[in-house]
Amino acid sequence: MGTKKTIISISMYRLRCHDCGKYLMENIPFISSAINRISKVLERSILDLRKEMSIVRDLYSGATLFVGRGKSGDTLNEFAAQLKR
Numbered sequence: 001m002g003t004k005k006t007i008i009s010i011s012m013y014r015l016r017c018h019d020c021g022k023y024l025m026e027n028i029p030f031i032s033s034a035i036n037r038i039s040k041v042l043e044r045s046i047l048d049l050r051k052e053m054s055i056v057r058d059l060y061s062g063a064t065l066f067v068g069r070g071k072s073g074d075t076l077n078e079f080a081a082q083l084k085r
């Protein structure tokens with residue numbers, strides 16, 4: 001992942017089918033779908049990292065409240081300590 005911010009910008013085009021009139025996004029081979037908008041490699045890396053981390057999110061807004069290393073109860077104790085502050 002590195003420590004430097006990297007931005008990759010690509011132009012995607014919406015295509016209209018001449019037969020049925022349906023609109024589709026063009027196929028870009030290095031992303032898993034037009035909805036994800038991230039590369040397949042980045043997607044796999046994020047999934048691998050999630051296996052090693054505890055992530056606490058707000059149920060209503062979906063905002064990330066806490067990210068800790070490890071899956072043990074001690075990791076969540078760190079979050080609880082931050083809540084008490």
